[in-house]
Amino acid sequence: MIAPGATIGILGGGQLGRMTALAAARLGYACHVFAPEADSPAFAVARHTCASWADRAALADFAAAVAVVTLEFENVPVDVLDFLAGRVQVRPNAAVLAVTQDRLAEKRFLESRGFPVAPFREVRSPEEAASALVELGGRGVLKTTRFGYDGRGQRIVASPEEAVAAFAALGPGTKVLEVFVTFEREISVVTARRADGTRASFPAVENRHEHHILRTTIAPAPIPPALAQEAVALAEGVAEALGVVGLLAAEMFVTGEGRLLVNELAPRPHNSGHWTIDACPVSQFEQLVRAVCDLPLGDPTPFAAAVMENLLGDEVAAWPRLLAEPGARLHLYGKREVRPGRKMGHVTRLFPTLDGIKR
Amino acid sequence: MIAPGATIGILGGGQLGRMTALAAARLGYACHVFAPEADSPAFAVARHTCASWADRAALADFAAAVAVVTLEFENVPVDVLDFLAGRVQVRPNAAVLAVTQDRLAEKRFLESRGFPVAPFREVRSPEEAASALVELGGRGVLKTTRFGYDGRGQRIVASPEEAVAAFAALGPGTKVLEVFVTFEREISVVTARRADGTRASFPAVENRHEHHILRTTIAPAPIPPALAQEAVALAEGVAEALGVVGLLAAEMFVTGEGRLLVNELAPRPHNSGHWTIDACPVSQFEQLVRAVCDLPLGDPTPFAAAVMENLLGDEVAAWPRLLAEPGARLHLYGKREVRPGRKMGHVTRLFPTLDGIKR
Numbered sequence: 146m147i148a149p150g151a152t153i154g155i156l157g158g159g160q161l162g163r164m165t166a167l168a169a170a171r172l173g174y175a176c177h178v179f180a181p182e183a184d185s186p187a188f189a190v191a192r193h194t195c196a197s198w199a200d201r202a203a204l205a206d207f208a209a210a211v212a213v214v215t216l217e218f219e220n221v222p223v224d225v226l227d228f229l230a231g232r233v234q235v236r237p238n239a240a241v242l243a244v245t246q247d248r249l250a251e252k253r254f255l256e257s258r259g260f261p262v263a264p265f266r267e268v269r270s271p272e273e274a275a276s277a278l279v280e281l282g283g284r285g286v287l288k289t290t291r292f293g294y295d296g297r298g299q300r301i302v303a304s305p306e307e308a309v310a311a312f313a314a315l316g317p318g319t320k321v322l323e324v325f326v327t328f329e330r331e332i333s334v335v336t337a338r339r340a341d342g343t344r345a346s347f348p349a350v351e352n353r354h355e356h357h358i359l360r361t362t363i364a365p366a367p368i369p370p371a372l373a374q375e376a377v378a379l380a381e382g383v384a385e386a387l388g389v390v391g392l393l394a395a396e397m398f399v400t401g402e403g404r405l406l407v408n409e410l411a412p413r414p415h416n417s418g419h420w421t422i423d424a425c426p427v428s429q430f431e432q433l434v435r436a437v438c439d440l441p442l443g444d445p446t447p448f449a450a451a452v453m454e455n456l457l458g459d460e461v462a463a464w465p466r467l468l469a470e471p472g473a474r475l476h477l478y479g480k481r482e483v484r485p486g487r488k489m490g491h492v493t494r495l496f497p498t499l500d501g502i503k504r
Numbered sequence: 505m506i507a508p509g510a511t512i513g514i515l516g517g518g519q520l521g522r523m524t525a526l527a528a529a530r531l532g533y534a535c536h537v538f539a540p541e542a543d544s545p546a547f548a549v550a551r552h553t554c555a556s557w558a559d560r561a562a563l564a565d566f567a568a569a570v571a572v573v574t575l576e577f578e579n580v581p582v583d584v585l586d587f588l589a590g591r592v593q594v595r596p597n598a599a600v601l602a603v604t605q606d607r608l609a610e611k612r613f614l615e616s617r618g619f620p621v622a623p624f625r626e627v628r629s630p631e632e633a634a635s636a637l638v639e640l641g642g643r644g645v646l647k648t649t650r651f652g653y654d655g656r657g658q659r660i661v662a663s664p665e666e667a668v669a670a671f672a673a674l675g676p677g678t679k680v681l682e683v684f685v686t687f688e689r690e691i692s693v694v695t696a697r698r699a700d701g702t703r704a705s706f707p708a709v710e711n712r713h714e715h716h717i718l719r720t721t722i723a724p725a726p727i728p729p730a731l732a733q734e735a736v737a738l739a740e741g742v743a744e745a746l747g748v749v750g751l752l753a754a755e756m757f758v759t760g761e762g763r764l765l766v767n768e769l770a771p772r773p774h775n776s777g778h779w780t781i782d783a784c785p786v787s788q789f790e791q792l793v794r795a796v797c798d799l800p801l802g803d804p805t806p807f808a809a810a811v812m813e814n815l816l817g818d819e820v821a822a823w824p825r826l827l828a829e830p831g832a833r834l835h836l837y838g839k840r841e842v843r844p845g846r847k848m849g850h851v852t853r854l855f856p857t858l859d860g861i862k863r
Contacts, residue, residue, distance in 0.1 A: 149823060149836045166549075167526055173823075173836025173849065175548045189534045190525075190549050426831045426854075441828035448854070449807070464508060464532075469800035472785045477508045477532025490532065495785075495807070 147212045147438035149173030154211030154233070156225075157218030158185025158193065160478040160488060161414045164422070165217055166191040168430035174438075179207045180218075186478045187217075198225050208232035215391055215437045217413050219245050220292060236340075236390040236437040237412045244387060245410045248321045249290045255407050258386045260379065263398070263406050265323040271312040275305035277322045284325040287311045289318065299357075301325060326406060328398035332366045334380035335394045335418040337432040337442050344384060345432065345442040347425065349376040352396070352417050358486055362453040364420045368399060376405055383410065392433045394418065416488070420451040423474045423493040449495040461489035506571045506797035508532030513570030513592070515584075516577030517544025517552065519837040519847060520773045523781070524576055525550040527789035533797070538566045539577075545837045546576075557584050567591035574750055574796045576772050578604055579651060595699075595749040595796040596771045603746060604769045607680045608649045614766050617745045619738065622757070622765050624682040630671040634664035636681045643684040646670045648677065658716075660684060685765060687757035691725045693739035694753045694777040696791040696801050703743060704791065704801040706784065708735040711755070711776050717845055721812040723779045727758060735764055742769065751792045753777065775847070779810040782833045782852040808854040820848035 147153075153169050155162045158180030166176040166187055176191035183195050192210075196203035204225065208214070214235045219242060226239035244254050255262045266277035268287070278285050287308060289298035300311035302322075312320060331354065336346040351366035352359055366373060380395040387393065387410075394415030396408045418429035427435070427443025435442050456463065461483060467475045477490035506512075512528050514521045517539030525535040525546055535550035542554055551569075555562035563584065567573070573594045578601060585598035603613050614621045625636035627646070637644050646667060648657035659670035661681075671679060690713065695705040710725035711718055725732060739754040746752065746769075753774030755767045777788035786794070786802025794801050815822065820842060826834045836849035 146824070150838065150840060163529070167529055170522070170526055170549050170838065171835055172827075173838045175838065189551075190529045192548075426833065435827070441824070443827075444830040465505070465800070468531075468794070468802075471803040474785065476530055479509065479529065479532045479534065481509065 146440065151175070151212035151438070152177050152192075152210060153434065153437065154179065154207060154214040155187065155191070156180070156214060156216035156221045158182060158187040159217060160186050160480075161217035162187035163190055163478060164419075164428075164476075165215070165414060165430045165433055168428055169434045172431065172434055174434060177207060177211050179204070184481060186480055189479055198222050201228065204228055205232065213437050215413075215433060216242075219411055219413055238388070238390070241387050241389050241412050245412050247290050248288055249319065251410055252321060252323075254387070255383070255410075258383075260383055260386075261404065261406050263324045263326045263408075265321050267319060268312065268322050269319050271309040274302075274308040274312040274320065274322055278302060278305055278308045281322065281324045285322045286325055287315065288321045288323065289315050290321060291318075297357075326398050326408075327401060328406075329401050329403075330366070330368070330399045331396065331408070332368065332376055332399055333394055333396045333415065333417040334376050335392055335415055335421070335429050336377070336380045336384050337392050337429075337436045337445075338381075338384045338389050339436050339439060339442065340390045341439075342385065343442060344381050345445050346377045346381055347418060347421055347429065347445045348447065349373045350417055350420070356486070358457060358488075359416045359455055360457075361455075362417045362420055362451075364424065364447065364451045364453070369403075372399065372403060372405070379405060379407065383407065387412070391436050392418075392429060416455065416491075417453075419476070419491050420453040420493050421445070421447075422476070424449045424451040424495055447498065450498050451493050451495050453491055453493045455488055456490040456492065458485045458487055458489065459483055464490070467492050505799065510534070510571035510797070511536050511551075511569060512793065512796070513538065513566060513573035514546065514550070515539070515573060515575035515580045517541060517546040518576060519545050519839075520576035521546035522549055522837060523778075523787075523835075524574070524773060524789045524792055527787055528793045531790065531793060533793060536566060536570050538563070543840060545839055548838055557581050560587065563587055564591065572796050574772075574792060575601075578770055578772055597747070597749070600746050600748050600771050604771050606649050607647055608678065610769055611680060611682075613746070614742065614769075617742075619742055619745075620763065620765050622683045622685045622767075624680050626678060627671065627681050628678050630668040633661075633667040633671040633679065633681055637661060637664055637667045640681065640683045644681045645684055646674065647680045647682065648674050649680060650677075656716075685757050685767075686760060687765075688760050688762075689725070689727070689758045690755065690767070691727065691735055691758055692753055692755045692774065692776040693735050694751055694774055694780070694788050695736070695739045695743050696751050696788075696795045696804075697740075697743045697748050698795050698798060698801065699749045700798075701744065702801060703740050704804050705736045705740055706777060706780055706788065706804045707806065708732045709776055709779070715845070717816060718775045718814055719816075720814075721776045721779055721810075723783065723806065723810045723812070728762075731758065731762060731764070738764060738766065742766065746771070750795050751777075751788060775814065775850075776812075778835070778850050779812040779852050780804070780806075781835070783808045783810040783854055806857065809857050810852050810854050812850055812852045814847055815849040815851065817844045817846055817848065818842055823849070826851050
């Protein structure tokens, strides 16, 4: 057990790292953030090292200063994780990241372990993209294998010609072609897992996207209880199979037939878990701290229903109105530069549930 | 209005400053803490200056780095506040602190404005202490005028001889002798006030002390609604009369006859307001940030009843059990050194109210 008072290392300095550091501070931990970007929002609330991922001396000093390392950004180079792992516990570890950093590896892993995923093909050339599209039924999503988020690195394709063009447009390298899934809704589950296998999951939530960026999370998801339970079991099963220590966010589609398909995994705090700060006894960020420090996991049962809205780009200008709205919980990330679609903050509104307050 | 993104200066680096900085970060502010003690808990979560109150150069640099100054420690020397006020807005201001730093000035102020206080006398010698005790009915509390907290700097006296001895024991200087009040309970109200006079108060809570140190806060206080309203009106009236910008915590006695007497004022976040972090849409710390930045004050209506217990000295060793208790909200302050009676953290437990969740 890593006791309060220790220093937790966080790789990545965005809002997820910032909120992790705030949750850690509440439990009496110090944090040390490592990130390459000078304007990292997490730097303001913790000790920090601003250095490149290639800076081995800086990484060695960082490792020496912390009791455990976790991350808020899943594209930390695996060799960095390996380097750190020689010096300090890294949670989640490089093996988890190697899978979740690569769409193809992730889908193959899920498929091989029997988790439901939409049919997909590895495609290494425009021609393979075109023929795979025909095989998969004529409508698909072509994706790069790495560094995709918020809709970057993917194209919907509905003809072999489009598949060929999209392959070129997405740049060099192997890609994944997935069947285009007509879904009823998108949901996600954030689950926490300790090294001893103990786990605790927040309930499934519904996510609504605009232009591929999360706009709204509705917690809990308005789906039948059995399906919600199935989603939680699925996320916990994947976390177990991957051996995640920390958090795993599993995004899923609910198909028109009421089936679940795993869409994407993130082994870190997730935008769709921000509502937990205001509506649960323990937030996803505190749960991450508990998991990586081998503390008892907290009670994830919400005491309220919640709707979380992201504040994207200049929507953040609404802050004076949101601060004046009774009961609205405003969170701003301290980012100086406003860019279109950039996640600047979020607001959570609570609604009564039948459960009321749980002790 | 001081917009998110700005830097808030905080005088004092204890747990109150730490929790203020965490609340400020949530709203996108940066904080800069100024405190003389190298091991200040707030330093870990904000930029900071560790320097003596006498270091004018450090104070000038601090003033230049922040958009507004507030405080978590009411014994900041008034000349420091005056020095800063020539450079940056200080909220609350030196005039408020001059009153609340001095028990005699505070009681005279309250009495002169018609607020209910227990009878008291200024005493400048052992002889005056003895004769004042007789005048006040034979049982009293002799207190230093300055730097008293958690029971330090005060003695209960029940005879002229005890009064004489206590005067000497409390060291040099003028003292206050107060009637010993037999109270039914101790309550407090934390109220927030903006420069334009807008205010918002958390409900009255009951405080239970052990050895003069706060042990438990029960929110709301189990008193009749009319009395609770009277307590809030009293706190708001005092905040208005003093011209506080920020927070005012007013501690009061409820006498056996159901009357209120103001006991002590603190123009800063207060231990009896910690429960608001977990049970209200806005905490006392966020409310302080809102007040000093001229933001709309938040909704202080609790969505749950709460009991807050301080973790004093080695009671903090209970943290593993508290972390494992479902629904218990643990807060640790990151203090390295455990000393008897030292406030190391607190735990808040919530209970259902009829109100449920308010939007």
